[in-house]
Amino acid sequence: TPKDELVIAIMMTTMRGLDPHEINQLEAAEVVANLYDRLIALPPDNIADPQPSLAESWTISEDGKTFTFKIRQGVTFHSGNPVTARDVEWSLHRLVKLGLAPSTDLRQWGFSAKNVDELIRAEDDHTLVLQTPEVWNPNLILYSLASYSTSIVDSVFLATKEKDGDWARNYLQTADAGSGPYSLVTWRSNQLLIADAFKDYWKGMPAMRRVYMGHVPESSAQRLQIDAGDVDIATRLSSTDLAGLERDGKVTVQKVPGFGFYYLALNQKDEILSNPKVREAFRYLIDYDGLANSVMKYYGTKQQTIIPAGLPGASDAMPYKLDIDTAKQLLAEAGYPDGFSKVYFAQPGTPESEVGISLQNNAAKAGIKLDLQIGDQIGKFRARQFELFSSRTGERLPDPHAVLQSYATNANNADDSKLAGLVAWRSAWDVPKDIQDMVIAAAHETDAEKRDALYARINEAYLRASPALVTSFQRTDPKAVRNEVKGYVGHPTWLTRWDTVTKSE
Amino acid sequence: MSIIQTSETSAPRKSALPKAAGKVVTSFVVILTTLLGLMMITFTVGRMVPADPVIAVIGDQADQATYDRVYKEMGLDRPIYVQFAGYLSDVVHLDFGQSIITKQPVSKDLARVFPATIELATLATIIGAGLGIPLGVIAAVRKGTWVDHVARVVGLLGYSTPIFWLGTIVILVFYAYLGAIPPGGRIYLYDEGIVQARTNFILIDSALGGHWDVFRSALHHIIAPAVILGYASMAYLSRMTRSFMLEQMRQEYILTARAKGLGQRPIVWRHAFRNIRVQLLTVIALAYCGLLDGTVLIETVFAWPGLGSYLTSALFFADMNAVLGSVLLIGIISIAINLLSDIVYRFIDPRTR
Amino acid sequence: MAKSGTFSNLHDWLISEEFTSARQARLHSIYLAWLSLLANPLAFAGFAVVFLLVVVAALAPVIAFHDPFTQDFAIALQAPSSVHWFGTDEFGRDVFSRLIYGARTTLYITILVTVIVAPIGFVIGATAGYLGGWVDVVLMRITDIFLSFPSLVLALAFSAALGPGIENAVIAIALTVWPPIARLARAETLTFRHADFVIAAELQGAGTGRILLRHIVPLCAPSIIVRLTLNMSSIILTAAGLGFLGLGAQPPMAEWGAMAASGRQYLLDAWWLTTVPGIAILTVSLAFNLLGDGLRDIMDPRNG
Amino acid sequence: MSMIKAHHLAVSYGHGEAALKVVKDVSFEVQKGETFGLVGESGCGKSTILGALAGRNKQWTGTLEIDGEEIGQKRTRSQLAKQQLVFQDPFGSIHPRHTIGRTLLEPLEIHGKDRRQERIEKVLTDVGLPLNFRYRYPHQLSGGQRQRVAIARALILEPKILLLDEPTSALDVSIQAEILNLLKDLREREQLTYILVSHDLAVVAHLCDRVAIMQSGGFVEVATRQQLLENTVEHPYTRILMDGSRGYVSERRKSDSAALPA
Amino acid sequence: MANTSDTILTVESMSVEFPTLSGVTTAVRDVSFSVGREKIGIIGESGSGKSTTGRAIMRLQPPQAIVEASRMQFEDIDLLTATEEEMRAIRGRRIAMILQDPKYSLNPVMTVGEQISETVILHERATPKEARSRTLAMLERVNIRDPERVFDLYPHEVSGGMGQRIMISMMLIAQPSLIIADEPTSALDVTVRQQVLSILDDLVVERNIGLIFISHDLNLVRSFCDRVIIMYAGRVVETIAAADLDQAQHPYTRGLLNALPSLDNPKDRLEVLRRDPAWLEN
């Protein structure tokens, strides 16, 4: 590839539009990360340390509820319009009011379409005030403002693209209105995306004049192409191919840590599966070591507790290993010495399907017959119409709260409460009250030390509760990068940037 | 002397074209009902697909409020026949809706992906017919000789090879080991954005724009998938040609021609082959439609951005508008090809004029 | 053929046209077909492979000396060796054993589809052809609708809709296979529809059902059998294609298409994972094609 | 007693505008035991008349009476059994994949007759075929043997009338003789009434008592056997047909030597 | 009758065999005859080898057939040793063949004119224009009224009788000296048959050429031909002048004659041919 161009091979099938306030998935987030800027940036190598970006600086009031941001001057959007606090205000309002998937990033702190006009205001062109309805740990708010979902869009320009009060939603699906280091040239779904460096970027024009993202769905094809130098970066490689590439030495493999897990959900509405001994038995049916050395080699790190490694309260305790006999014994104790049959939905694609097939095999040895159906069954999972389900999650806040909220809170376990965003609710798991209370308390806790201690307790309690959500691996997203490419650093919250990339000979 | 059946009796799905204007109307009605049936089946099937279209839009983690809103926005709360009726009335107004994957009007998507497939299928048919028909003729003329046996095995191999597997092996050998072909796609990524899209046929567009390097790149990319598809179609066409030719060579008029003193070549080409042109045309049309099938797999293997892969991913993600639009297009194409072959048929075959 | 006394007696008895019983007449025609199969080496090769497939499927547990489902990550992706003839897959399962068991899946799908499709296709086609009129129009319209889908797309759509699983794949494939059979049955019926022997039966008062079953079936049977045999190859390929796209057989069942597809991930490190099942598919599908092609020569001389 | 009575019989094919009247208003009567011939060129409607009588063509008008019973367009099974058709082409009129036994069994099953094996054996004997022929397939039989099978099939329901549509025109002369003799014998033995279609006047004259000469759907003349043999037919068209059955008449020779021995 | 002695074709002990699954069938066995400038008929039952004989003369037997003879002389050419190329020059040019049913023996997708002129172009290297005028003249010769129109018709657009006349013109246009007509009229009606035969008759007499007329109609052969060859099971059992047919000696011939119903000679029962195995030995 040319020296000033970057070619990235990705699997594009899940890239559905490029509206930062609508998208919900990793590949699109990486694009949005580069088309737009946000108030705050989290450096990939020190993810818990919020840095200024479009916000030059900020202050937090004594009561911890009011955040005042000073907006950087002299920054322009790709259209040439200056970036002002009005744009920030409009963008955040847009996010909340559209109310699509990423709006959770703000709505979970109490923002809603009703109160957002009042709580998020531009004082003047350079000052933005944000008030939270409750006191939260301030980092949670700052992290949220560094998320792709809080990208700042060009409100003046978009006003011309708006149709029928749609907040220019239609337009932004396939175009950009940002101030980021790159501007969108072409996007053809499931084919390619081209972005050009933004000459007037406030940090200076990026070294890579043009970035191509190509849709290369096959792992082996990606491997061949990166090996041949037809692409610089490949992001959908199987563990075997990654291992092969690493062996050959032309390529470095990054294991970008993510804040999510590979999990197995056991539906608690099911009589058998709601038996704690049965739940416990499943923890002994996962071949942690076998997977870790093969399909999961690059896709995850063993983690059996609920707080992701690298976050406050995390533990490296590994009490479980594959142990068919123990599992059998637990099943016998639970009253199922001869096992049982269940339908098991697993997600397609590597490594989720392999994880499923491996579990099926071990379960069979313990007498559990799993009718494995690999396919897109998330709808059934959300609707609680499943028996076993496995997949992976990915949270975008570098804070234990993000994971715990989904895995360890379930305020109302009734079918009609429809807390469908939470995997705990989906599993119909009535999380022990004390765990839930601790999770809420920790989110509100502003004292860092107390908070860390609290998370450590939660972590332990969760492990002991033999949860309906069996976590086995903490997610990592592997990226293969050719050696001559420097400065491409995979970002744990999906905000990998291209403007830092350079190429050597 | 005896009641002899006409040779048409076994001809598949073709009857003489309606002659009167009234019959034109009938055939129009027939086409419309076919299309309607096609859409009805597709629509029903689309609704049965387990993938949840709402989740395809909002993602896994969204909360229920978002889910409910989008569900309504997409009109999924209405009864299925209302949805279908709504869809039909949109289609009548030439509106195929928006794809939830690409966030583009389906018609715009189709205008983009369809030429890619046509380009591939056409080249494959040219390869297939160009090799298959002569091969079939030779096999028929030399029936029972080694030429025939070789042609038979070559042909049957073409029928029997899993096309996705062949594609994989070809990539492994010709790209990975030999470096003779590109790994997939229509042109190199860094050739993208150079050619102005006029027809969306990259070979034509690049030639029109005088971008010969892009043209070469496109040609380089299309060769492997087109040859693989062309092989499958060659296999089919050579087998059919052979059996058509054999049937003709048994006819009395061949004996007449030989009794006149004609040599083998004019007998084969001027007499027998002329009689199978019509049947061949039908078969080529069928093969062409059949290739749309092959493209589903080959496009996946070669990351060819065509209708096949568009349709596959639309199906997997319950992108109903995209699925319906594609199936409708395929249906129209296959009907149109058959209609066209019917019309050409009438020009070639004196018996139907 | 060695001609020992009894054999040549049997041969003579079979070849003789001086029948003394209906059984001899039937055996005679079967024997003649067998002789012409023997005389056609390609068709015989096809027959032999198909026969082998049946034997392998029946004796899978005896032939496969590893368990096809046992996983062991420690020996994953091992190259072919004397222990694992065709190597191991990503779970450390023995590819040879899975291939053997895959024969069962293949045979199961092929036979099931054929058993479903043959009567449906025949009844629809023959009824349309025999009754004609609006029945013909309606039935053929439906057939055409199914035909105007590319068959893989149709199978894909249906198995996506019905959900993965081998039974669903069978249904989906069956949906794509019956229309050509119906077309063929109709065309064949039409050629016999006005044959004198059909009219003779009608004039003796035979009803529609009797004529279709007793008179049309035996006539359409050869070409339909030929077509079904040839179809088996495309059934195998479609099933493999579905397996390739992740539909069809579900784990841990061994299915060649799915094996080839999942092996593609390991193409560069473990070529055998894709190559071996691919060759198996190719071989069996070629065998069905050769057999069908040969049967056409034997049973249906019209098509030469 | 008249076995067949056709009055103003007209038969057509097709519907509406495409309707084609092929037989136009013919009337005739055939007595029990009589053989009535139909002669004419290809396409004049001979088979069509037989079809109407046999119940094959249902688009006819006029009145038809068979065995004293007036017949409608739709017939019952027993009405169908009263007359049976023998076709021209012995290669196309027997099911190629049924054994002869099966072919003969079929009508018995349809009509639910008893003593099936016995009947089959009788009818095979009647038409002069060995009994073990019932295990054979048609392709193992010669043309003449097949035509015997076809006659046996027609006879097995014990009909009163045989409708013979050029039963020998696909056969060699020597075989034709056998079949014609057989038909003659059967007529006497079973008290059958025949309608015989042929384009060969010699054959017709051999077997028939009366002959209708047809041209484009109508009768031009009904001649008796005597008239044919004595060459006293009236219509010139009949005369042409008679010449034809004698062979080729050289124009040159005719002009060379005007007189030709009669 | 003119020049019966002027021999065009001599065939001596010709046999034709077909290898089949159940052994070799001999379709024609040890057949000898000669043809002069005359109309010679071949009659016999179905399968007696009439067509096979006709085709073997033109060397148009199916590829698997084995033809053997001690002599096959056509005018100055030894048909046994002639190369395929030489045969091609003979076929259509010097020996022509008329087949039974014009519906099947004319190419359905070529115009009638094209098919006729093809012969002239092939054998006489005529220009298309010459060929066309020759064709039109020939069509006229076979009593086709509007040759210009007929020239551009397709075979399915002409009647059976016209088709057979076209076939005749196609085969006679290159002026062959021997015509083999394999049941040329059995697909035709009585009245049409008469017309077609008289055209053929005229042409043969006019051009003074030989005609082998294959038929199974005794009356026709008797009245049309000069001499008759009677075949039985691949053998020639008798050769006799047509006029003397009623005095035939061979029991087979006699049997055939007696089996024939006749207007002039009515019989109550027809005689049935009794086949004698001795006929198979010669």
Ligand SMILES: Nc1ncnc2c1ncn2[C@@H]1O[C@H](COP(=O)(O)OP(=O)(O)OP(=O)(O)O)[C@@H](O)[C@H]1O
């Ligand atoms: N099913 C049909 N539909 C339309 N027309 C028909 C049909 N059958 C016969 N005809 C027409 O009816 C006319 C009389 O046909 P028919 O078969 O009765 O003639 P035929 O005298 O038996 O002739 P042949 O000697 O050739 O058997 C012919 O012109 C024929 O074309």
Ligand SMILES: Nc1ncnc2c1ncn2[C@@H]1O[C@H](COP(=O)(O)OP(=O)(O)OP(=O)(O)O)[C@@H](O)[C@H]1O
């Ligand atoms: N291609 C062949 N293969 C095997 N046997 C053949 C072949 N062609 C002809 N025969 C056999 O040769 C014999 C003579 O056939 P031929 O066609 O010459 O008879 P024919 O006298 O012309 O009869 P017809 O009057 O029926 O036309 C028949 O017994 C036939 O079965």
Ligand SMILES: [Mg+2]
């Ligand atoms: Mg008739």
Ligand SMILES: [Mg+2]
């Ligand atoms: Mg013949």
